[in-house]
Amino acid sequence: MKNIITQFSRLFVGVLFIISGLIKLNDPVGFSYKLAEYFSEPVFNMPFLEPLALGLAIFLVILEVVLGVMLLVGYKAKTTIWALLLLIVFFTFLTFYSAYFDVVKDCGCFGDALHLTPWQSFTKDIVLLFFILILFINKKLVKPLFSKLVTNILTLVSIVLCVIMAVWVLNHNPIKDFRPFKVGNNIEEGMRIPDGAPKSVVEMVFIYKVNGVDKEFTEKDLMKIPEGATFVDRKDKVITEGYVPPIHDFTMVKDDSDYKEELLKEPKLVIFVTYDLTLSSPEGMQKLEKINQEAKAKGYKVIAMTASGADEIAKAKKQYGLNVDFYFCDATTLKTIERANPSIVVLHKGTVVQKLHYNDTDDLKLSDIAYSL
Secondary structure, three states: OHHHHHHHHHHHHHHHHHHHHHHHHOOHHHHHHHHHHHHOOOOOOOHHHHHHHHHHHHHHHHHHHHHHHHHHHOOOHHHHHHHHHHHHHHHHHHHHHHHHHOOOOOOOOEOOOEOOOHHHHHHHHHHHHHHHHHHHHOHHHOOOOOOHHHHHHHHHHHHHHHHHHHHHHHHOOOOOOOOOOOOOOEHHHHHOOOOOOOOOEEEEEEEEEEOOEEEEEEHHHHHHOOOOOEEEEEEEEEEEOOOOOOOOOOOOEEOOEEOHHHHOOOOOEEEEEOOOOOOOOHHHHOOHHHHHHHHHHOOOEEEEEEOOOHHHHHHHHHHHOOOOEEEEOOHHHHHHHOOOOOEEEEEEOOEEEEEEEHHHHHHOOHHHHHHHO
16 A cells, blocks of 8 residues: 555656646746746845846756656656655745735746646645655655666656757747737737626725834724824735736836727737847847838738837837837736747737747748738
8 A cells, every 4th residue: 555655646746747847848938937026025035036037947847847757767766756855845835935925926836827826836735745755755665667777868858858848938939828818819808807707805904103013904993093193004905806807907008098999909910029128139129120111011000019118118219220119018918928028929900810939030921810810
């Protein structure tokens, strides 16, 4: 019975680590955004690690996949199980911190393929910790499935394949797009809230300084505020989270007006997406004006979307000779639309028909898209 439980734990942990790692390896840039959120000031306040987020993300997801493979094939079982234990303890701490302090809404454990609440993520890690502890206690029962040579080759192959996959998706788009802006999805439909959808229950909380200490009072406690207390702030506390549409915080703002309703009705719209012009690839930016001219010649309306300010926009337009209007949108939303900076998105009446990394601009098929819809 002990051996059966150990081998089930081995299979369960190994497969789950491989699946979780591959989903994130499919989109390491997206996972790096999640790590940067953990490093940000409101969470762990380690901004010096934010520039390293992408490198750490790639290392962690490759490690996750390779450890899963190593466990399944039985490569250096003791070392592998120790590494798995340390990794899951680290992940469990992160998910508990996120859940208890309500600072990161989604740990990104399964990327955009499956969104878990912080407490669901913590529960998942507790389950994994339980099975890894079984493996840790019964390390001697985890034997290699093949000869030493075959086991070594399989481990090496898994590392090489993971590195190749990471390099490919970093220079192109994710192999499988799980985001709400994937090809075929309509943006307006993604923003729609269904009739009868649950609404958020929000409670107003008032903060008063009482005897030099900030204290919180709800609306029903206002009569209990002592004399001499000084008002400090008011905040909204979400008691029950309502329905949140897959696409939210999407705007196309120019000159303080949101043009998304009319732009999402355009039958032929090309969008250059660059969430931060100060970080955009010069190589990619240099390709945009040529695409702009070609698209306009075929009857397309061409715009750009960014979260950068007016000064950065003016500088980029001058530097790269860009003759397009820029519209403002939240940086997080733009990062969700596309991972490359810049990237090209083609819409037909609000429906995404093509998305391209700036390395793949030769694959842009404007005429085919225009006349096939």
